[in-house]
Amino acid sequence: MKSMRYLGMRHHSHQYWLNIMNQSAYKELANDNYNQGPLVAALENRVAHLLDKPKAMLFNKGTTCQLAALKTICQASKNNRVILHAKSHIAFDEQDAYQALMGLEGVILGTEAAPFTARDLKSIKHKAAVLTVELPLRRVGFKLTAWEELLKMRQWCDEHQVHFHMDGARLWESTHFYQRSLAEIAALFDSAYVSLYKGIGGISGALLVGSETFIAQCSVWRDRLGSNMYSTFPALITGLEGIDKNLPKIPSWVDRAQEINTLLNSIEAIKVNQADTNGFQLHVKGNKTQLNQQLNQLQQQYNLVLCKPFENMDNQDLLYTEIQVGAEHEKISNEEILAFFNQLFS
CATH class of the missing domain: 3.40.640.10 (Type I PLP-dependent aspartate aminotransferase-like (Major domain))
Structure with a gap:
């Protein structure tokens, strides 16, 4: 089974954290x-x-x-x-x-x-x-x-x-x-x-x-x-x-977020707000339960987590999700991202 790939933040295993600490020179400090x-x-x-x-x-x-x-x-x-x-x-x-x-x-x-x-x-x-x-x-x-x-x-x-x-x-x-x-x-x-x-x-x-x-x-x-x-x-x-x-890489994450932001603006069904940082919101009309079910199915199909589950916006007939770019973003291509969201909103 292929491992899940994450565009943004993810939950790591215990072994992941243990490996970072075991390989770190900082562990030698008292x-x-x-x-x-x-x-x-x-x-x-x-x-x-x-x-x-x-x-x-x-x-x-x-x-x-x-x-x-x-x-x-x-x-x-x-x-x-x-x-x-x-x-x-x-x-x-x-x-x-x-x-x-x-x-x-x-x-x-x-x-x-x-x-x-x-x-x-x-x-x-x-x-x-x-x-x-x-x-x-x-x-x-x-x-x-x-x-x-x-x-x-x-x-x-x-x-x-x-x-x-x-x-x-x-x-x-x-x-x-x-x-x-x-x-x-x-x-x-x-x-x-x-x-x-x-x-x-x-x-x-x-x-x-x-x-x-x-x-x-x-x-x-x-x-x-x-x-x-x-x-x-x-x-x-x-x-x-x-x-x-990670700190030296963060500006490149912002560049990638802006690149993805521009890419998603080509999908007529959604509205994407400007990316000031490595994160931005995506807005769409729809049924929250159904859309999140589709989102989960596509995540399993593509082995990708690109965004959070959709939530209702305050006082508006819209749903929103957050997209963030993080340390593992290079494992995911723009073509995969566009195909994922085109299928989600088709």
């Missing part, structure tokens, strides 16, 4: 213990250097990472208001944990179709502690905020003494769009979170970067949120390996 040790230092220093920030701090997960950051910011300013997009990961994918667990108050901006702009900030009636921007905003199709808008937001934050925080779970995939380095993008923000398991391809983990004072202040909330792990060496080793091996 093991970590409660977020301390040479492995932790190597990863934190590497990410701090890439983003040109004074300090980085390891977390077990992006959710706890950003909860700690937001709570620390709000405590320091004695203001619980957090500005964020309605479709941001913090608001949409974390069950409003920032409110339910941390007692913070959301100031919601933006539409369901696009990131908010600097002009939207004029609607804010009460001073907030922090402005958060997710780069890219996954739930509206991996869309990136225009550089000019980020500059205006930076200026607005300076004028209103508001902390500027980046949800950079997919920052690694965003440099191609901006034609700027990780450090140049991060320079606009007071703090940022980055993920180790998406484009980087590590097994898990997240890092928060910012000033030395800010990171030190976040430490107590890392402990309170259960992110002071006894040992996380699989995340550390595979994260460092991913930075070495």
